Amino acid sequence: MPPYSQSIPISNGFSQKHNQKQQPSSNIITIDVGGHLFQTTKQTLTLSGSNTLFTNLFNEPNTIPFIDRDPEMFSILLSVLRTGYLPSKAKDFDIQDIIFEAKFYGIDHILVESLSNASHFEPFGLEKSVVLPLSGRDVPSSIATTKNGSICVAHGSKITSFDWSLNRKSTMLTSFSAIDSMLALSANVVAAGATDFNGLQILDINKGYVRQSLSWENVTKSSSTVQAIGVSDDYLFTSFESGRRNSNSIVIYDVKDSFKVVSEIARNEIFGADLDSAIPSTKLNWVPSVNLLMASGSHSGPAGVSGNIKFWDIRSGNAVWEIKEKVDCFSDIAVSDTLSAVFKVGVNSGEVSYIDLRNFGSSDSWNCLGDAQKVSTGKKEGFGCKIECHGNQVFCGKQGELELWSEVLMGSTKNGKDRVFRKNILGRAKDLGGNRITNMGFGGNKMFVTRKDQQCVEVWQSSARRF
Numbered sequence: 001m002p003p004y005s006q007s008i009p010i011s012n013g014f015s016q017k018h019n020q021k022q023q024p025s026s027n028i029i030t031i032d033v034g035g036h037l038f039q040t041t042k043q044t045l046t047l048s049g050s051n052t053l054f055t056n057l058f059n060e061p062n063t064i065p066f067i068d069r070d071p072e073m074f075s076i077l078l079s080v081l082r083t084g085y086l087p088s089k090a091k092d093f094d095i096q097d098i099i100f101e102a103k104f105y106g107i108d109h110i111l112v113e114s115l116s117n118a119s120h121f122e123p124f125g126l127e128k129s130v131v132l133p134l135s136g137r138d139v140p141s142s143i144a145t146t147k148n149g150s151i152c153v154a155h156g157s158k159i160t161s162f163d164w165s166l167n168r169k170s171t172m173l174t175s176f177s178a179i180d181s182m183l184a185l186s187a188n189v190v191a192a193g194a195t196d197f198n199g200l201q202i203l204d205i206n207k208g209y210v211r212q213s214l215s216w217e218n219v220t221k222s223s224s225t226v227q228a229i230g231v232s233d234d235y236l237f238t239s240f241e242s243g244r245r246n247s248n249s250i251v252i253y254d255v256k257d258s259f260k261v262v263s264e265i266a267r268n269e270i271f272g273a274d275l276d277s278a279i280p281s282t283k284l285n286w287v288p289s290v291n292l293l294m295a296s297g298s299h300s301g302p303a304g305v306s307g308n309i310k311f312w313d314i315r316s317g318n319a320v321w322e323i324k325e326k327v328d329c330f331s332d333i334a335v336s337d338t339l340s341a342v343f344k345v346g347v348n349s350g351e352v353s354y355i356d357l358r359n360f361g362s363s364d365s366w367n368c369l370g371d372a373q374k375v376s377t378g379k380k381e382g383f384g385c386k387i388e389c390h391g392n393q394v395f396c397g398k399q400g401e402l403e404l405w406s407e408v409l410m411g412s413t414k415n416g417k418d419r420v421f422r423k424n425i426l427g428r429a430k431d432l433g434g435n436r437i438t439n440m441g442f443g444g445n446k447m448f449v450t451r452k453d454q455q456c457v458e459v460w461q462s463s464a465r466r467f
Contacts, residue, residue, distance in 0.1 A: 029057060030064050036071035037064075040078060047081050052106035073101040080114050081107070095165055116149035116164045116444030123393045123404055124424065125462035126447055128431045132457040134160055135171060140439060140450040140457060142192075144184040149444025152190050152205060153457055154179035159190070161205050164444060166459060172208045174201070183229045183236075185255065191236060193226025200226050200238050202259065212259055216240040218247040219269065230284030230293065231255070235262060235314070237293060239281040246270045248280035250295060252314055265317045266295060266310070279307060285335045287311070290360060292320065294342070296333045305329040305347050305380075311360075321361050331382040336389035339407060341419075343387055343394050350381030352396055352405060356419070369405055369421045390442040394421070397437030402426040402449070402460075426460070 029045060031038045045054040057065055067074070076098060079087040090098060095115075102108040134140065138156030145151050149164040157176055161169040174192065182192045188206035193199070199215035216224040216238075223243035230237040236253040249267040253259040270278045281295035293314055298307030307325040312318070323342075328351075330344035340357040344366065353366035386397040394405040408420040425432065435451040442448070447460040 031057065031074075032064055032066040033069055033074040034067070034071040036074075038071075038074065038078060040082070044078075044081050048105070048107045048110065054105065054107075069104065070101065073098065077102055077105060077107060077111075080110055084110075085114055096167060099165055099167075112148050112164055116446070118147060118444055120445040120462075121391065121442070121447075122445075122462035123391070123395075123406075123426075126404075126426050126460045127428050127463060128449075128458050129461045129463070130166060130459040132162055132166060132168075132459060134455050134457070137455065138178075139453055139455050142179050142182040143439045143441045143448055143450060143457065144182040144190050145441040145443035145448060146184045146187055147443060148187070149446050150184075150187055151441065151443060151448055151457065152182065152184060153450075154182050154192065155455070159192070159203065159205055163187075170205060170208065172203065172205050174203065175210075176201075181226050181229045183231055185231065185236070191229050191231075191238075193229060193238070195225050195227060195241075197225060198223040198243070200229070200240075214238065214251075214253065214259060216249055216251050216264075218242045218249075220244070220246075227280045227297075228282050228284045228295075230286055232286040232288070235286075237284045237286070239284055239295065239297075241280040245278075248278075250281060250284070250293070250312070263314065263317060265293075265312050265314060266319070281310075283333060287335055287337060287357075289337045289340065290357070294335050296330070298325065298329050298347075309333065309342065323355065331380075331385045332387045334387045334389045334394070336392070336394065338392045339389065339394070343389060343405075345382045345385040345387045345396055345398075347380050347382045350385060350398060352387065352394065352403070352421075354419075354421075367419070370423070384436050384438075386437055386440055388440045388442070390447075395426075395440055395447070397440055397449070399436050400434040400451070401432060402437065 027041050028039055029042055045057060048054045076087060076090045099108060102111040134153060134155050136156060140153050140155050142154040143151060150162060152159050152161045156178060157174050158171050159174060160171045163169050176194045176197050178194060179192050180194045182190055184190050188204060190203050190205060192201050192203055199213050201210050202212040204211050224240040226238060227241050228239040236255050238251050240251060241248040247269045250265050252262045254262050279297040279299045282297045285294045287294055292311040294311055296309045298305055307329045309323040310319045311321040313320050328346035328348045331347040333344045335342045341354040343352060343354045345352050351368050351370040353368045355364055355366055388395050396403040404424045404426050405421045408422055410420050435454055437449055438452050439450040445461060449458040449460060
């Protein structure tokens with residue numbers, strides 16, 4: 001290989017070799033990286049985007065550019081451009097080194113798509129792959145995930161963030177003693193609230209400061225605590241309860257207009273023993289297919305656990321459908337737009353049931369996915385159980401185990417009552433059991449799990465997709 005002293009340096013980390021020529025009419029591009037020649041096409045380099053180092057390679061089409069970088073790393077990144085996937089030889093390198101090199105070339109966004117693409121999420125192949133340790137003695141109380149697979153973890157008064165590659169980014173100290181509700185608005189911004197602290201805070205976890213504080217006041221002007229947070233593409237929904245617990249409401253903020261208050265719905269001023277209005281919403285889910293907000297809450301009293309599920313039209317402020325829970329009230333609840341159903345895990349039975357959203361507004365009862373004839377033992381079998389929907393799957397955390405419920409397509413069903421779901425237990429034998437599951441979240445091709453009294457976050461991935 002000839003010496004490279006003749007190369008004339010230019011900007012962006014590479015130089016043009018004037019003693020070698022590209023074919024002027026060819027679609028083939030030759031690049032010299034660290035003394036190794038690589039050939040690719042203009043179409044492949046165009047996939048890198050418009051603001052990358054590769055953009056400058058087209059400025060001098062009749063010369064071979066020289067890039068003074070590691071040729072093995074370049075080979076890996078070129079494979080990513082060509083196929084959208086990391087080649088197997090990438091396992092010989094530290095992922096952080098590959099990320100650093102991708103940032104130099106300006107194609108780290110493509111690496112994110114390759115390693116943490118939601119389309120690569122394989123529920124049946126999930127197994128515990130990594131454990132993210134947390135500093136201090138506090139256990140996770142809430143988690144917030146993003147679409148690309150980054151995660152924020154609230155533990156005590158702190159929020160620790162990990163990027164999509166699971167590299168720890170920062171730990172931020174907040175004014176909360178503990179955070180009960182948290183939701184990611186972007187990769188660097190979260191909304192956080194607590195049931196014992198006034199107001200909702202919009203936090204910049206990257207810079208470590210409070211961007212904005214949002215609050216709600218009832219007629220007595222008392223403080224307000226946050227019971228739940230939800231979000232759609234345009235709005236942030238927050239369930240507030242007054243500090244005296246004599247009123248509650250759901251406030252709607254415009255996420256695209258500095259969190260300006262758009263409207264207020266589901267406001268209750270509680271008088272006497274009106275238990276139904278005394279129940280604040282403790283879970284908020286936006287349902288795009290019907291353009292409604294699902295708000296649910298439950299209350300434990302002398303007669304047992306009761307609750308309600310309401311679907312709100314945020315434009316009119318009216319509840320268009322209500323499901324009252326008296327028998328085997330939900331311990332947790334979730335809604336799936338993909339499966340067109342609301343799912344719950346019963347606090348008494350511990351069984352998973354659903355109501356078909358295609359029969360919206362009907363008086364249909366719950367359809368049990370498990371043993372509908374199960375004899376009650378008098379114990380709350382479902383106490384503390386968690387349920388979440390992701391894609392066309394339903395995940396249920398029962399004590400220490402993770403159940404995966406999947407629909408078996410059986411042709412047409414009558415009124416949505418004949419749908420068939422099958423259960424699988426997730427993980428390898430060594431992953432089964434453990435402490436009770438307290439949080440589940442999804443982002444990119446990963447599932448995140450926290451457990452009672454454990455100061456860490458479990459990361460579950462498919463072994464086929466793991467780096």
